[in-house]
Amino acid sequence: MQQFGIIGLSVMGKNLALNVHNHGFSVSGFSIDKPEVDAFAKYEDEKLKPTYSWEEFVNSLEKPRKILIQIAAGKPVDQTLQTLLPLLDKGDILIDGGNSNFHDTNRRYHEMEAHGIHFIGMGVSGGEEGALNGPALMPGGDEEAYKKVAPILEAIAAKAPDGRPCVSYIGPEGSGHYVKMIHNGIEYGIMQEFSEVYDVLRKIAGKTNDDMSAIFADWNQGLVHAYLSEITAEVLKQKDKLTPDNVIDHILNEASYKGTGNWMLEDAIHLGTPISVIAEAVLARFMSKATTREGKEISWKGEVPSDLIANLEKTLQLGQAVAYAQGFQQLSMAADAYKWDLRYPAIAQNWEAGCIIRSSMLKDIENAYADGKKLDNLFQDKYFNDLMKENLPALQKVIELTTKAGIPTPTLSAALNYLESIFNPSLPANLVQGQRDYFGAHTYLRNDREGVYHTEWYEEK
Known part of the structure; x- marks a missing residue:
């Protein structure tokens, strides 16, 4: 009998x-797509078993069965659950x-619970390479069930620089998929920040692709030690097989999206969370498809500040932190x-290896939340508050320069506005509330006494 089963044998499922x-556990694989099973069968041995029917798959597993469903989100998951239910045991x-959307995972968690089945919604990050060599895993749901699958998940997960596996129990219901959604939203934000810095380097600093590749590679050894720095350097220097140019110069400048960034923004609106950088990153992808491309190319004729490259590195580091x-x-x-009950140090540690947003900064985030420390905002932590004070002038200079040049920087500008707002005791929202009370009698609170107030702003004539 096999110790673990996987449904869905496309690239991600097969590699997982x-x-x-490869970590010594026996595994069965099944897919409704027979060619996927046939491809999987090429690896068959006593610890790897291809199966060609639902019944064969389920019956090949030791009890309690431990089954990973690695298929497209949405209705296919619900259909799979309904097919499996008659074949499973409590x-x-x-x-x-x-x-999966965390709302769906919440629902499925309780539906499976009613049938005596333990359900775990698990975010998986790292792509096909991570699936094979070590992904970041974010499991949420039934904690007792997690303990039973933890030895396998800890074995296959990526390992942080200190050797700890990048997986731990996230929390109840759909919290694992929620954390993956947040991961993806942060990914949107940081990727867009990289693209804006790239735009400044090519249009203002006048750097070539190879120059920029070297700059990002250098930053990866400096203030922005991150997977995205590493791959940005690789993307920029890649030569094209169809032209004498670099590939980057022939990639259409439209950024696609699959929905998780949108989901994060939707729930941020529901919760009232000011995730301005992620919101602008989502909208930037929309803009890339909506622009008419009728304008003129930016050609900067002004002076290039001698400290521009250093300021861009500090800007990118601070933008990433935001x-x-x-x-x-x-x-x-x-x-x-x-x-x-979310465990923030564990979440940061889960992202320290294997996932797209991995960077050395995550260790600083883990430290910021250590020992049960409660933070309304990460910049309340001394390390990040000092980082803000140190790098804010660089960010301000970059935004001033890009404004003069006519280069849009939606996420970097949002990061600056966020930092200039989040601790600001005198934001002008009092005028907004005064206007609301004027036209809609929405009332207001006062800053000098308790109670709810309304003013008769004008008299009938």
Whole structure:
């Protein structure tokens, strides 16, 4: 009998199965797509078993069965659950490893609970390479069930620089998929920040692709030690096989999206979380498809500041910190709203390897939340507050320069506005509330006494 089962044997499912197998566990694989099973069968041995029917798959697993569902999110997951239910026994464990909406995971968690089935919604990050060699895993749902699958998940997960596996129990219900959603939203934000810095380097600093590749590679050894720095350097220097140019110069400048960034923004609006950087990153992808491209190319004729490259590195480091801060602020507000006990140091540690937003800064975030420390905002922590004070002038100079040049910087500008707002005791929202009371009698609070007030702003004539 096999110790673990995987449904869905496309690239991600197959690679996760091979990862489990490579760590000494026996695994069965099944897909409704027979060619996927045939491809999987090429790896068959006594610890890796291809199966060709639902019944064969379920019956090949030791009890309690531990099954990972690695298929497209949405209706296919519900259909799979309904097909599996008659074949399972109480106490079996199902894990949804797709990019499911956390609302769906909440519902499925309680539906499976009613049938005596343990359900885990698990975010998986790292792409096909991570699936094979070590992904970041974010499991939420039934904690007792998680303990039973933890040895396998800890074995296959990426390992942080200190050797700890990048997986731990996130929290109840759909919290695992919620944390993956936040991960993806932060990913949107930081990727867009990289693209804006790239735009400044090419249009103002006049750097070539190879120059920029070297700059990002240098930053990866400096203030922005991150996977995205590493791959940005690689993307920029890649030569094209179809032209004498670099590939980057022939990629159409339209950015696609699959929905998780949108989901994060939707729930931020529900919760009232000011995730301005992530919001602008989502809208920037929309803008890339909506622009008419009728304008003229930017040609900067002004002076190039001698400290521009250093300021851009500091800007990118601080912008990255703001994206993380906004993500963790939404996690905190979601935990309060949905009554989830989220473990923020563990979440940061889960992202330290294997995932797209991995960077050395995550260790600083883990430290910021250590020992049960409560933060309304990451910049209340001394390390990040000092980082803000140190790098804010650089960010301000970059935004001033890009404004003069006519280069849009939606996420970097949002990061600056966020930092200039989040601790500001005198934002002008009093005027907004005064206007609301004027036209709609919406009332207001006062800053000098308790109570709710309304003013008769004008008299009938």
